[in-house]
Amino acid sequence: MGKSALVRPLVIISFVICISLLHYLTPLHLPYLHDIFQRLYYLPIILAALWYGFRGGLLCSIVVSVSYAPHLLFQWGGHLTMEMEKYLEILLYNVVGSVTGLLSQRECERTVELQKTALGLEESFRKLQCQSERIIVIEEQLRRAEKLSMLGEMAAVLAHEIRNPLGSIRGTAEILKDDYSPGDPKYEFIEIQIKETERLNRVVEDFLRMARTQPADMLPCLVQEELETIVTLLANDARERKIKLVLQPPCVPIIIEANGEKLRQAFLNIIINALQAMPSGGNVLITTTVFQAELCEIQFRDTGPGIPSGTLGRIFEPFFTTKPDGTGLGLAITRKIIESHGGTMLVKSEVERGTTVTVRLPIQLQLTEETFEGEDTRY
Ligand SMILES: Nc1ncnc2c1ncn2[C@@H]1O[C@H](COP(=O)(O)OP(=O)(O)OP(=O)(O)O)[C@@H](O)[C@H]1O
C-alpha cells in the first residue's frame, strides 16, 4: 500500500475531529469563532473530493454533517427558524462535497485518457521509427544487391574474355620453362609469369563464384561439424604461423539449413583473414551460441592488429584489399553466402586489440542431447 493511501484519510479525519472539537469546546458567546469553524469544514470536504472523487467528497460531507449536527441540535437549541443559516450550511457541505468530487473525478478520468493516448502515440512513434530503420537497411541491401548483380554480368563477360587467353599464356609459359634450368634468371621470370597467371585466374574464378547464382542445395547441417571441418583444414597453417586456433562448442548441438559447401567457404574466408592478419603468438577463438532463441551466433574473435575505422566501412566492397596478393573478394563473397542463408554478418574491430566477426544464421533445430561433447578443440 502506498504511503499516501494511509496519510490522506488520516489528514481528512484529523481535520474533521479537530474542527468538531473546536465547535464543541468553544463557548457559545463567541459566535464569530463558530462562524470561522463552520467554514473550516470545507477544507476536509474539498480535500476528500479532490483525492477520492464524487464518493469521497459526498462521504466526507456526510461525516461532517453528522459530526456537526449534535452541536447544532443540543448546544445551539436546533430551532429551525433561528438557526436556518446553520442548516443551510449543512446542505451546502453536501452540495460542495458532491459537485467538487464529481468535477475532480472527471478531471482525473480525462488525465488518464490523455496519458493512455500519449502512451499509444509513443508506441506508434517507436514502431514508425523501427520501420523506417528497417526500410533504410533494406534499401541499403537492395542497392548492394543491384551493384553485385551488375558486377555479376560484368564478370561473365570478363571471364569469357580473360579465361581462355590466360590458359594459353600459362600453357606457353610452361613450355618455355622447360628450356631453362632452375637458377637461370629467365627460369625465375617464367616462374613469376606462371604464378601471376594463376593469381589472375583465381581472381576470375572468385569473381565468377560470387556472380553465379547457384541453385540452392539446402540441407540440415550441424554448425559445429562444419566449423570443425574448416578448423581442421586450417590447423596446419595456424601451427606454422604459431597462432592458437580454438573452437569452442555450443552448449547444445545446433542444426541449421544450409548449403554445406558454401557455408564452409564462408567460414574459411573469415578464419583465413584472421590468420593472415595476425602476427605469430596470436589467438583465434571461435564460439557458437544461441541468440534470441531462433538465431545461431558464431563469433570469430582474433587478437590481430584490428581494422582502422576508416577502412572498416569498406571491407565488404568487392576488390577492396590491403594485402599485396589479396583479391579483395573474400568478405564480399562471404557476406553474400551468409545473406543467401537468411543470416547477417557484422564486423567489429579495435585497432591493436583485434577483430570480431559475428555471423548470425536462423536455427532449424536445437538438439538437447546431454551426451553432446562439450570440450574446446585446440589446434
Ligand atoms: N580479421 C581481420 N583482421 C584485420 N583485417 C581484416 C580482417 N578481416 C578482413 N580484414 C581486412 O579486410 C580486407 C578485405 O578482406 P577480404 O577477405 O574481402 O579480402 P582479402 O583478404 O584482402 O583478399 P582475399 O580475396 O584473398 O580474401 C582485408 O584486406 C583486410 O584489410
Ligand SMILES: [Mg+2]
Ligand atoms: Mg580474405
